[in-house]
């Protein structure tokens with residue numbers, strides 16, 4: 001790929017990770033947190049999301065196509081990236097490598113999660129509190145969901161750090177240090193929201 005073309009693809013990949021995919025992740029975490037208020041509150045929230053007008057169009061253009069592009073191009077980046085941790089084992093090189101590893105784990109998790117919820121719904125299953133409680137009653141699936149949700153949130157939060165660098169928002173070492181603290185805070189806060197939701201089904 002010509003270097004100039006690659007630059008624009010990388011920029012688009014970076015942007016799509018935040019808008020719309022990152023925004024969707026935030027919305028999904030917040031709506032699912034209704035589970036902490038009991039089965040009725042969760043089912044009401046889930047049915048409201050399912051009843052939105054233009055649902056299929058919104059899903060395809062705001063979720064599936066951007067996520068597919070980010071994931072496929074992300075795999076290309078992950079497997080062609082030069083991981084530096086052997087040479088320089090400091091924090092940022094580890095984060096650079098973990099960004100790629102968490103991308104691959106996130107892909108496996110999302111593929112399975114979409115299969116057993118959204119695809120199952122298309123074949124007639126009802127996605128509700130009981131369905132999730134049933135899935136999470138298996139200790140293996142519980143561990144898989146915990147790992148998948150934490151990996152996705154890590155990938156998003158750490159991705160915000162590199163997004164800010166890619167788009168010239170944090171240029172100085174000091175601003176990048178502040179961004180490190182802010183993104184660690186985002187990681188901890190969203191992990192709390194996500195894990196709280198998972199354990200509400202158990």
Ligand code: HEM
Pocket residue numbers: 010013014015017018021022025070071072074075077078099100103104106107152155156158159160162163164166
């Ligand atoms: C909910 C799902 C996802 C979200 C919210 C998300 C978000 C992000 C964000 C915000 C970035 C930072 C962009 C930048 O560095 O400027 C990023 C980078 C990255 N993502 Fe994702 N992502 C998701 C899924 C995936 C998947 C499934 C893969 C597949 C392997 C992936 C692979 C990557 C890679 C390799 C990078 C690093 C790009 C670079 O350093 O240039 N992501 N992601």
